Amino acid sequence: MKFPKKLSDKSKIIYLNHCGVSPLYQGAVDAGHFFAKKHHALGINIFSKYGQILDLLHKAVASFLSTKDSNISFIRNTAEGLSMIAESFPFKKGDEIISYEHEYPSNHYPWLLQTRKGVKLILLKNSVLNKKKISENIAHLWSLEDLERAITKKTRIIALSHVQFTSGFSANLKRLGNICKNRNIFLIVDAAQSMGAMPLYPEKWNISAITSSGWKWLMGPIGSGLLYTSPNLRDNLSFTMAGADLMKQGENYLDHKWQPYKDGRRFEYSTPSYELAYQLLACFNDIFNKYSIEKIYKQIVNLQHIFLKEIDVKLFYPIEFPPEHSSCILSMISNRNPIHIAHDALESNNLCISARENYVRIGIHFYNTPEKVKKAAKILNRLGAK
Numbered sequence: 001m002k003f004p005k006k007l008s009d010k011s012k013i014i015y016l017n018h019c020g021v022s023p024l025y026q027g028a029v030d031a032g033h034f035f036a037k038k039h040h041a042l043g044i045n046i047f048s049k050y051g052q053i054l055d056l057l058h059k060a061v062a063s064f065l066s067t068k069d070s071n072i073s074f075i076r077n078t079a080e081g082l083s084m085i086a087e088s089f090p091f092k093k094g095d096e097i098i099s100y101e102h103e104y105p106s107n108h109y110p111w112l113l114q115t116r117k118g119v120k121l122i123l124l125k126n127s128v129l130n131k132k133k134i135s136e137n138i139a140h141l142w143s144l145e146d147l148e149r150a151i152t153k154k155t156r157i158i159a160l161s162h163v164q165f166t167s168g169f170s171a172n173l174k175r176l177g178n179i180c181k182n183r184n185i186f187l188i189v190d191a192a193q194s195m196g197a198m199p200l201y202p203e204k205w206n207i208s209a210i211t212s213s214g215w216k217w218l219m220g221p222i223g224s225g226l227l228y229t230s231p232n233l234r235d236n237l238s239f240t241m242a243g244a245d246l247m248k249q250g251e252n253y254l255d256h257k258w259q260p261y262k263d264g265r266r267f268e269y270s271t272p273s274y275e276l277a278y279q280l281l282a283c284f285n286d287i288f289n290k291y292s293i294e295k296i297y298k299q300i301v302n303l304q305h306i307f308l309k310e311i312d313v314k315l316f317y318p319i320e321f322p323p324e325h326s327s328c329i330l331s332m333i334s335n336r337n338p339i340h341i342a343h344d345a346l347e348s349n350n351l352c353i354s355a356r357e358n359y360v361r362i363g364i365h366f367y368n369t370p371e372k373v374k375k376a377a378k379i380l381n382r383l384g385a386k
């Protein structure tokens with residue numbers, strides 16, 4: 001796979017921390033400069049010249065997710081998307097939400113807040129991998145059996161991450177989607193740790209909503225996020241956030257009739273950051289709509305295998321899942337404190353990885369090279385033995 005020049009990393013740092021924050025893609029840096037200069041030169045006229053940016057972004061993301069533009073919204077972060085859905089869902093007292101006890105806060109608190117309405121939040125307990133002895137009791141994962149047991153007639157929503165941010169355990173979204181379809185449950189997916197790295201097909205897989213931040217695997221700007229919603233989910237939601245951009249009357253600001261958009265624009269309630277949207281658009285135009293996401297993920301898995309061949313498993317205990325549950329995050333248990341390892345890796349060795357809970361997390365994106373990941377493993381072997 002050949003990548004454009006802007007992707008070949010010229011910095012000295014070996015960057016394996018896409019599960020934390022991505023370096024901003026160079027094409028997005030250029031797009032940001034371009035937009036800021038135009039804003040400087042044009043003032044309010046930036047809107048007439050470049051006001052179509054959100055339409056273009058909707059189109060680009062829709063093409064990436066194989067859906068319609070009208071199902072896409074530009075938002076600020078994962079928590080904003082999940083909060084808008086959770087708050088506007090027509091919960092009745094006694095309704096149930098199923099999630100997992102180790103979800104990232106963005107996919108926990110919006111659901112926890114619903115308990116004040118008498119809704120029950122059921123958190124799946126940590127599970128173990130049957131056959132994989134090495135992962136027992138240390139991998140963060142939930143089981144489909146537990147999930148199916150937790151479903152009742154009152155279950156309205158299942159809210160899970162595509163990829164668990166700690167262990168890298170990935171959900172089989174196709175199977176989850178089927179379970180939800182047969183029982184009339186809305187499947188809401190936090191894809192902050194997969195969008196841009198792994199295939200995601202909301203319509204084929206019966207997913208009602210997908211949210212993601214833009215600055216991890218999508219390589220976009222901090223403070224940008226995306227939301228996919230199905231028309232069926234939107235039909236069920238009321239409104240929590242409201243502003244001028246929600247309304248069909250546009251700039252007739254003193255026409256206060258309630259005429260909200262019914263499509264994804266209903267979540268873009270007021271003035272967004274066009275500059276960040278333009279930067280994120282560059283990521284889709286240059287990368288994610290240019291290379292197939294299947295090939296991107298295959299390349300990530302290849303690079304992970306190269307890394308795993310080099311790493312000393314006596315020092316770093318890799319949490320390896322079967323292919324249907326593995327992901328773009330490779331987590332390992334280390335002898336030394338993961339925070340100290342991540343610190344030493346960056347400070348003295350120009351290697352950026354991350355530490356979360358008990359894990360050393362490796363987030364290799366597709367543009368890395370076999371040489372770089374081999375070098376990273378060698379550095380870690382040295383640091384792990386310290």
Ligand SMILES: Cc1ncc(COP(=O)(O)O)c(C=O)c1O
Nearest residue numbers: 077078079104106161165192213
């Ligand atoms: C699973 C998951 N969801 C969401 C986020 C980010 O949330 P937000 O976009 O609300 O900052 C992260 C960041 O680490 C994450 O790992």
